[in-house]
Amino acid sequence: MKKTVLTIIVFIISFSSVMANEGMWFLMHIERLNHRDMQKMGLQLTPEEIYSINNQSLKDAIVQFNGGCTASIVSDSGLVLTNHHCGYSAIAELSTEEQNHLKNGFWAGSLEAEMKPESLYVRFFVRMDDVSERMLAQVNDSMSEKERQAALNKEIAKIEKENSEDGKYTVSVRSFYQGNEFYYFVYEDYKDVRLVGTPPESVGKFGGDTDNWEWPRHTGDFSLFRVYADENGKPADYSTDNVPLKAKYHLPVSIDGVKEDDFAMILGYPGRTNRWMPASGVEQNVNYAYPAWVEGSKLSMDVMKKYMDADESVNLMYASSYASIANYWKNRGGMITALTEHKTVEKKRKTESKFDKWANKKANKAAYGNVIENINNYYALTNEKAKQDNYLIGMLRSxxxxxxxxxxxxxxxxxxxxxxxxxxxxxxxxxxxxxxxxxxxxxxxxxxxxxxxxxxxxxxxxxxxxxxxxxxxxxxxxxxxxxxxxxxxxxxxxxxxxxxxxxxxxxxxxxxxxxxxxxxxxxxxxxxEKPEDLEQPTNDYEASFRLLVKGLRESGLSAIQYPDANSTLRLSYGKVRALPADKRNDANENNYTTFKGMIAKYKPNDSEFDLEQKMLDSYEKKDYGRYANEYGQLSINFLTDNDITGGNSGSPVVNGKGELIGLAFDGNIEAMAGDVIFDKDLQRTINVDIRYVLWLIDKYAGAKHIVDELTIVSGAK
Structure with missing residues (x-):
């Protein structure tokens, strides 16, 4: 066992320099796996400054926002920065036709003016640990998958109880590498979270569905909230007696901007990737599941839009739901195209063919011999069910x-x-x-x-x-x-x-x-429904998928050596990196966009590209102050080649010193298959430039008191 683990670690260390920025990594593994590579790219922090249990570190400023996004703590008074689309439902809930904060924006002039939505929480990460040996000691190869899961669940309950400190913490034991490793995560939840500020929808959602997953991009996708606690700094239900949380650590904010090849690190809670998915699973998604999802989503969007356009009150009711459906509609359609163009099924089949040869060698045949056959059989039996399930998902979601x-x-x-x-x-x-x-x-x-x-x-x-x-x-x-x-x-x-x-x-x-x-x-x-005729094939598939991942790691046949994302805190690293020159972008280099480019997209009375007159006037004045870039422009969005996925929305983008330079909010459509494969040439993360965020708060909204809360740093380069 120890020899196998050592082999894997050596492989990862040697492989990391080849794959560079691919992967979403555990913070506790940085020193062992990636730190040297990150230092070469520009990281100046030690592993202890990124992740520490006993001392303040970067991880203390990263929170999961309402279970589905990421946010960062940016002041010592619990100010939270995330995406506009992450705060969208809360902003919509707090809006009325008379005071439409979603449409017009909102900036609290004082703590008393900050607004509490009904249900909103942030989750702080406390610590994690490896419990693989303990968990795997509860199971054996003679168990069915149901028996195996029952035994694991029993041990999970024990571990979660042991580490919750009588309910003080939320504890979650999660499986990784398809059930070959297990870690537990300890969190602390704060439920009194209030809206501090949001730009108008014309800024926060500029470009709408048309620009979603597209570059060049010009979206001010951010919003601000604040965490409140009781007088002792502990989580508490909403009360007027609560006070702003005294943050353990908050991110300093750099206004020095970015340039090509600058180091960029993103921390957050990526929701779900399927990089280990077998070829037949990808094929099922491309030919059966995703087309049904796309068709069902588009149908619902068309009906919803008809009523939303006719009545502003209905528009407010359904704005968040529509945006969510539209996002996944475009995502799934792009996934079909990207996975097809990348020939993902064919590439995975080649790897699995090599694996099958390795698996049927005498030393491996007993454990791995039927793995590929069982997996392919399962998908063949479930293709039509997957199609129907996705029509049902479309219905149940909308x-x-x-x-x-x-x-x-x-x-x-x-x-x-x-x-x-x-x-x-x-x-x-x-x-x-x-x-x-x-x-x-x-x-x-x-x-x-x-x-x-x-x-x-x-x-x-x-x-x-x-x-x-x-x-x-x-x-x-x-x-x-x-x-x-x-x-x-x-x-x-x-x-x-x-x-x-x-x-x-x-x-x-x-x-x-x-x-x-x-x-x-x-x-x-x-x-x-779980049909009886699929019971045994499903059991065989689950066992075989776990063995496939184990065998691929053991044999060294897979280029993937990191665990799939599953809404646990991860780190991804890369660089500011341009795409090939694009005549649609007026910027000096195609790794950022400008206010000028945003104005060029302006369409009066268009639901996606309209702008307030005040925004047009601001462009004419060009009063960017200290937030201008080196060319005197106001940068809007910029590109990095980090590896992210859904759930990373709102994630802070930090430079080599751990200073905030932007917020991740989207990816480019060319790399839409990123949940399944990482394209080192095309994959990009689209980020809001923090200088644009600050300019909007300070110069545009006149809420300088919020900027004054931040720790602004400059002259670091």
Whole structure:
């Protein structure tokens, strides 16, 4: 075992200089694996200054923002900087038609003016440790995958309890390398987080869906929040008595700007990559899963846009949902193109062919001989199911009433089965649940989205449909508009009042006969279905995938030696790096964009490229002050070749001294396949230049008091 680990470490160390900036790395492994390579590229920090358990370090300024993005602490008073699109839902929630902060921007003039959305939290990373030996000691090769997972889950519960300090910390044990290694992570969550500032949507979302995943880019994608704590600096529920968090460490902010080949390091919580995915899995996504996702997303977007354009209140309700669907719609479409053009399936098949030869050598055959066969068999059996699952995902993500009846109906079943005393205790909680569930929706939009999604599922799926969908589709030639209109009229779940009334007059027969609940139950049951005929192939696949990853690492056949992203804190490093010259970009070098280029895209009254008159006037004045670049321009966005993915949105980009130079917010469409492969030539991260952020706060918004909170550094170069 020790010999194998040593071989892997030596391989990684020798390989790191070849792959340079590929990989999303654990902070605790920096010294062992990457530090020397990073120093050669320009890093001036020690490993201890990046990750330390006992002393303040860079990791103390990095937080996970509301579970899906990354943010950084930029002042000693808990000021949090993240992307505009990460704060989007909170900003929308705090907006009204009269005070539309999403549209017009918002800058709190004092602590008292900072605004608390209902549900928002940041998560600080405390420490991590390797528990692979302990976890793997609980399993053996004779176990089925279900038995294996049950044994692992039992040990996970013990480890999490041991390290939570009676609930003070959130502890998460995660598997890596497809279940071949395990680490636990300790976090501290703060739930009182308030909005401090946001630019208008015309700045924070400039370019909209058209520019999403595109370069040149001119988006001021940032927003500011603040973490509050009790008087002792501990996490606390919202209270007017809470005070700004005294930060353990905050990032200094550099206004020296960037140039080609400058070192750039990004820390954050990348959500999910699939770099180890087998060839057949990539092929399934390209030919079955992603096309269904793209088609379903576009259908929902078209329906939503129709109602959003007609009514500003509806636009506010659905702005965040629409943006999320649109982002993944473009992502999945780009993934299909990129993975096809990169011939990813063919390349992975070549590696797997080499692996299969290695696996069937006498010394390896017993453990690895059937791995490739089992994997390919599983994907062949699940291609059509994957297609249907993605049509269902599109429906469940975009249709409130595909899911809501199931959720509330499940609670109602519990209510029906309770005695009088239990009901008395349950009722106020259910009332609160219902009140929260029926906020911000527009019934005509919801009805049409569901009808169109049902029609798409019924007409395009080649897998066994939910019974109701098959029955209605056959009867009405896959036109579900009359059906959805009828069940929306008849169901108790289409209104808050109908759901609340059930608590006063609970009736089991009425619940079981509700037509919208029946549909919702069937949709969720179908999505979660695990057919018996796939039970053994699934077991064999899960075991074989784990062995494939283990064998690829053991044999040295894979160029990938880092774990897939899984929403745990990672570091990626690279350089400021231009793309080939592009006539659409007026900048001196195609590694940044300018205010001039932004104005050139301006389209009056266009939802994506409109600008406030104040912005146009600011360009004419060209009062950039200390935020101008060396050419007297105002830089907007810049490029690095870091390896990131979803979840890195809002991640700080720091220079070799650990000083903040920008915020990561997007990637370029040429490298859209980045979740599966890393393209060392084309992969780029698009970042907001911190000087543009500061100019917007200081010069444009006149909120200099916020800039004054920051630790600004200059003259470092």
């Amino acid at each position: 249709s409130k009433f595909a899911v809501l009846p199931y959720r509330i109906g499940s609670a109602f079943k519990q209510y029906l089965g309770a005695n009088e005393a239990e009901r008395k205790n349950l009722k106020p909680r259910l009332e609160a649940f219902i009140e929260d569930s029926y906020k911000d929706f527009y019934l005509p939009l919801e009805e049409e989205v569901l009808a169109k999604q049902l029609g798409l599922l019924a007409s395009k799926s080649n897998y066994a449909l939910p019974e109701l969908v098959a029955e209605v589709g056959a009867k009405y030639d896959n036109d579900f508009s009359a059906y959805t209109e009828a069940i929306f009229d008849l169901s108790m779940f289409t209104t808050k009042e109908g759901a609340l009334a059930f608590l006063e007059y609970p009736d089991e027969a009425r619940l079981e006969s509700d037509p919208l609940l029946k549909l919702s139950n069937e949709l969720l049951d179908k999505y979660r």
